[in-house]
Amino acid sequence: MLALEINNLNFRYKGQANLCLSNINLQINESERFGLFGPNGAGKTTLIYLMTGLLQPISGESMVFGRKIKQRNGVKRLFGFVPQDFAFYEELSLEHNLEYFGAWSGIDKNEIKQRTDELLEILGLTEYRKIAIKKFSGGMKRRVNLAIGVIHKPRILFLDEPTVGVDVQTRHAIINYLKQLNSEGTTLIYTSHLLKEAEDLCEHIALIDEGKVIANNSLVNLLKEYNESGLEGLFLKLTGKAYRD
C-alpha cells in the first residue's frame, strides 16, 4: 500500500515569481525507508512541509494512505515529525515534555506513561526523566527530539536531519531505533546531509535540485544506473560541485 503519494505538485512562496517546487511526483510505500536529498535550498524542507500539510500547494495533490492531505484532521494523527531544530520546552523536564506532546498527539494518559517508560529506556534517558532539558547535553537533546516525535507511534515519521551534531554513539543509537521502528511498520521519510548515514538507513532515494526531482529509485538501482559505489558520488554526479547557497 502507498503510504504517501504526490502528484504533479507545484509550490511557490508568497511574493516569489518562480516556483520553489515544480511538477513533483513521488510515491512512498508503507514501511519504506525513504531518503530525500538535495543541496541547500533545493526544497527538501518545503517538500516535507507540503507532505505534512503545513503548506498548501498551488496545484497538484498529496495523498496519505489514499486520503487527501487537505483533510488534515483525519491524517494528522498518522504523522510524526523530528525537526532539525530542537523542538521542545527546555525549561520543562523530559517527562513533562513527553506528557504534553503525547497529549497533543492524541494518546491517552496511560499510553503516554507506557510509551514514556519504553522510549526513555531505549534511548538511555530513564534517569534524567525529571530533569529540565536545558541541563542536557547536545546528544541527549537529540534523543529527546526523537522521543517526542515518536511518542504516539506514528505510521509515517518525517526526520529532518535527526542526527546532526551528535557523537557516534548517539548516532548509532538513533539509527538503530529508527530501524526498529521501521521494522514495526513505521514509514520513514528522512532527509540529511550525512550521506554515509543515509546509505545505511535508506532503501529508496529521491534527489531534488532546484525544485525538481532529478532522481527517484531504490538506492541499489540508482548506484547501478549511474555506476557509483556510494551515495556521495551519486549526489555530486547529479547535482554538480558548484556552491548552491
Next chain:
Amino acid sequence: MFKFWASILKEFRLLIRDKVGLALMFIMPITLVIIITNIQNNAFDFIKNKGVNVIVCNNDSGNVSKDFISSLQKTEMFNVINIKKRVCNTEIKKYNALVVIEIPQNYSKQIKNKIKKISNKALINFGLNNDSTIANENILADSIAITFNRSLQNNYRYAINSALQSAMFITENRLLIKELYFEINGKEISESFEKEIINDGNVFKKKITIKDKNKIPNATQHNIPAWTVFAMFFMIISLGGNIVREKLSGNFIRLKILPASYFVSLISKQIIYLLVVVVLVITIFSIGIWIFPLINLPALNMPNNILGLFLVSTVCGLTAISYALCIGVFANTQEQSSGFGAVSIVILAVIGGVFVPPFAMPDSFHLITKFSPFYWSLQAYYDLFLENNKFIDVLINILPLLINIVIFQLIAFIGLKRKNLI
C-alpha cells in the same frame, strides 16, 4: 479535553519555572504602588479639599484675630495649627504646612481703630456725622504676614490668598456692621440680626446629582487600581515573549503537525495569565487594605460589590492579555515584542491616566485619554470605589473594555491567519 488540560498544565509549569519573570510581574507594581502613592498622597489630599495645613502664629490677644482664625476654619479649606512660638522650618516640616500666617501684636486694636475710622467716614457721607478730622485720618493697619511654602505652585498661592482675603473681609465686615449699627442705633446689634445680614456660611448650595462623575478618589483609590492595571498590561513582556518564543522555535511546527488546534494552546495561555491577574489583584489590593495604613497611607476601602470588583478585574485582565496576544502574534522577534510592548504600554498608561489621573489632566486631553484601555479600566474601578456601583452599572462600565477585548482578539486572529499560524 486532555489536550486542553495538558496545555494548561504546561503553561503553568513554564510560568512557575520563570521565576525572574514572575518576580518582575509582582515586585514592579508593588514597588511602584507604594512609592507613587506616597508621593501623590499630599497632592490628592489638597485636590480633595481635605484642607491645607496652615500654621497661625498669633501675637495678638484681641478678639479680631480670634474671629479671623475662626473664619479661616469655617472656609473648610484650611487646617489651622496655632503656634505661640516663632515659626521655624522644623515646625513647617513637622506639620507639613503650606502656609504660615503671622498676626502682629495689637492687631485687634489696630483693626478696631481702622473700622471705627471707616464707620465715621461712612456716617459723614450718609450725613449722620460731621467730625471731619476723623474722616481725614489715615485708616491703614499693620498687615498680617503670609509666607508660602516654596514648593507651592502659583495657582495654589492665588487660591489660598483669595481664601485668606475672604476670611479677612468677613471679619472686617462684621466689625463694620456692628460699629455702624451701634453708632446709628446707640445699642449693640442682636446676634440673630447680625447672622441675617452677614452670611459667612456656604453661599452656594452643593449640587447634588444621582451619579457624581466628578468625584475624586484619594491617592490609594487611584494608585492601587492604576498600578494593578499597569502590571496586568506589563505581563506583555512575559506572555508576548512566550508566544514569540513558541512561534520561532521548532515547537510551533511540531504542534501544527500534531492533531490539535493551536487555539487550544492560545486559550490555555490566556487562562493561566488570567489566574496571574487574579493573584496580582489580590496581592496589590491586600497591600492597600492592610499594609498602607501601617505606612501612614490611606487604607483601601473595599467596595460592597465584590462580585463587581471581580468582574472588573477579570475584564481588565482579559483586555491586557488580549493586547499581549496581539503583540505576540505580530512581533517577529522577542526584542520587538518586549520593546514595542513596553513602550506602547507606558504611552497608553500615560494617556489613560495611570501617572497623572484623568481628572487632573487638561481639558484638551479628555478626548485623547478615552483611546486608552487604561482610562476605561480606571473609570470602572473609580466607579466601584467611589459610587459603590450596582451590578448593572458595572456591566455598563466594562462595556468599552469588552469592545477592546473583541478588537484585540480579532486583530490577533487576523494576524494568525495572515501569518499561516492557524
